[in-house]
Ligand SMILES: Nc1ncnc2c1ncn2[C@@H]1O[C@H](COP(=O)(O)OP(=O)(O)OP(=O)(O)O)[C@@H](O)[C@H]1O
């Protein structure tokens with residue numbers, strides 16, 4: 016069983032890493048844009064709508080749609096195969112990108128909302144208000160300040176989300192017919208194979224602990240003054 | 248035999264402790280502190296910020312327990328008193344009233360807690376509102392519809408509605424502007440003449456304090472540095488720190 | 499020192515506002531809030547009233563197997579030849595109601611724990627917070643799988659899974675609110691006047707945390723619907739003949755090449771329902787921030 020878990024973990028870990036990348040980069044970017052343009056009423060509404068849409072798009076809908084498109088039309092992506100990343104990087108990405116995209120939508124919404132809020136806090140500071148700098152220049156003028164305000168909450172959210180990605184790949188692996196840990200877990204649950212369920216839960220819990228430790232270390236890097244716990 | 252003091256702090260020590268179990272920060276505030284308040288006596292407590300005035304007040308209300316020493320109410324150790332016996336008026340008009348309750352319901356709260364007769368409550372509320380200078384039309388308003396001074400009047404009404412035996416005024420006028428301060432201080436003075444409750448009146452402002460209080464205690468870093476009847480504080484004080492306070496509040 | 503003003507001159511009266519700051523459902527000038535409310539009313543209406551609407555029998559085999567939308571079957575038919583229109587309509591109701599019941603439970607429990615944490619000794623509070631943190635960051639699907647393995651798949655498993663997923667956030671919100679309110683002067687006044695925990699919770703904590711809790715409820719209901727969709731899709735939640743939007747998507751997945759509408763339509767409706775609650779929640783939150 017341990018061998019099977021390790022073999023399948025390759026798929027799930029790659030999905031999680033890619034999904035994490037697809038989550039943070041657009042999430043922070045959209046959050047910065049949205050936060051900066053929040054002063055104007057029209058763009059504030061547009062930002063909120065985009066943010067809510069990301070939070071509302073069910074994985075099973077987007078995933079189903081992508082699988083349908085990939086299997087029906089000629090597109091450079093695949094479903095149901097998982098070539099090795101080392102032997103066939105292009106084929107591997109063709110298989111991994113669509114499910115990773117599906118995995119990241121909700122997370123983009125969460126990261127975007129967190130970033131927007133952090134940008135809002137910075138923009139509300141009196142000295143920022145006083146400088147009359149509006150729009151995108153704020154991003155460069157106050158980049159250190161923004162960075163310090165955004166990094167910690169985004170990291171917190173991302174830590175939670177990574178754990179979710181690792182355990183929650185089940186739906187996506189099922190949709191895209193991939194042999195990862197998630198589909199293994201669901202099969203085991205279906206067949207009431209308790210030892211297998213335990214095995215996956217243990218693996219996920221271990222990953223969860225490791226990720227949280229890494230994040231605690233990262234907190235120290237971001238803000239050497241206070242550890243996350245010290246402040247409370 | 249003489250009547251026991253209404254409230255008595257007997258050789259009390261107190262410290263705040265903060266932080267987690269392994270990183271405890273202890274802030275000692277009072278050390279062997281003693282104080283007696285007679286029934287119907289109004290004590291003025293003055294001193295700089297952080298000198299421990301609020302701490303003394305909270306101990307007198309039984310909101311916190313001393314580390315050592317004893318707090319007594321009418322001669323017996325302080326425990327939970329019958330509802331309506333003690334009350335408090337605090338500093339911030341913005342948070343002194345529950346924004347969800349009408350003035351009437353806020354003022355009636357201590358009566359409800361004291362299980363006062365339901366039918367008489369309304370009249371009692373209107374009566375006390377009148378005493379603090381608010382006409383009956385205020386009863387159905389929400390705090391958001393009142394000025395700071397009006398809210399403080401409501402707080403005073405709520406504090407006095409059960410005819411308590413001891414009232415703490417912790418900077419009850421500090422957040423108000425000067426002319427309103429004068430009105431509220433007059434109000435407290437006149438209500439005290441009627442109700443004869445014992446009280447502590449905490450303030451930074453020696454001038455206001457000597458006007459309301461019978462006796463004044465000057466606190467510095469948790470210790471009593473000067474004490475005497477209120478009119479003594481109209482003359483230049485002998486104690487250096489008290490004189491500083493006088494200079495700060497006199498013209 | 500003269501008492502010049504007051505005696506409550508009526509001149510001092512301000513334009514009387516009817517109620518204290520509270521949530522007003524007509525979201526002043528916020529089109530997103532209105533859109534969400536409209537969708538919400540529509541979907542809840544269909545989900546609850548569908549037996550009264552002329553949509554057809556959700557359980558009768560009346561048409562071809564697995565067909566796309568047609569004039570006769572507006573949303574197509576499933577693998578047993580049943581019309582999908584009434585099936586989707588009843589599934590909406592199941593999905594929303596399951597999530598709402600679960601969130602109701604999570605709210606009651608979460609608010610109770612949150613209030614206790616705010617009043618408990620620091621050590622108990624820290625324990626509650628730590629446990630909540632761990633639960634919060636534990637993968638959603640893992641919780642759902644564990645629950646359904648222990649309880650067996652079905653509606654109860656779906657509800658318990660949604661409670662497990664939404665409870666930690668609810669505890670956090672309630673605790674933060676309770677801690678904020680407990681520090682306010684009117685609570686101290688009530689304590690000095692002799693109020694006990696129950697009185698303070700009822701009179702002061704609950705009314706003042708209501709708005710934050712309601713906003714959190716709307717978010718939780720939409721998250722709950724996503725969770726229900728996911729676990730029923732995987733076959734761990736609602737079981738046939740019972741159905742929900744997630745279960746329909748899961749069934750439609752097998753016929754993706756024959757009739758993609760079988761998956762896409764219930765999936766889209768699920769998205770709409772989630773969107774409706776999220777829009778309402780977002781609008782309420784934006785309104786709260788303005789105040
Ligand atoms: N909850 C608390 N935890 C830790 N330390 C506290 C706490 N409350 C007060 N202190 C500390 O105790 C000391 C006395 O505080 P206290 O509130 O009694 O002062 P005060 O005389 O009322 O000041 P002020 O005029 O500013 O209200 C201060 O040094 C303060 O920092």
Ligand SMILES: [Mg+2]
Pocket residue numbers: 300301302417
């Ligand atoms: Mg004080």
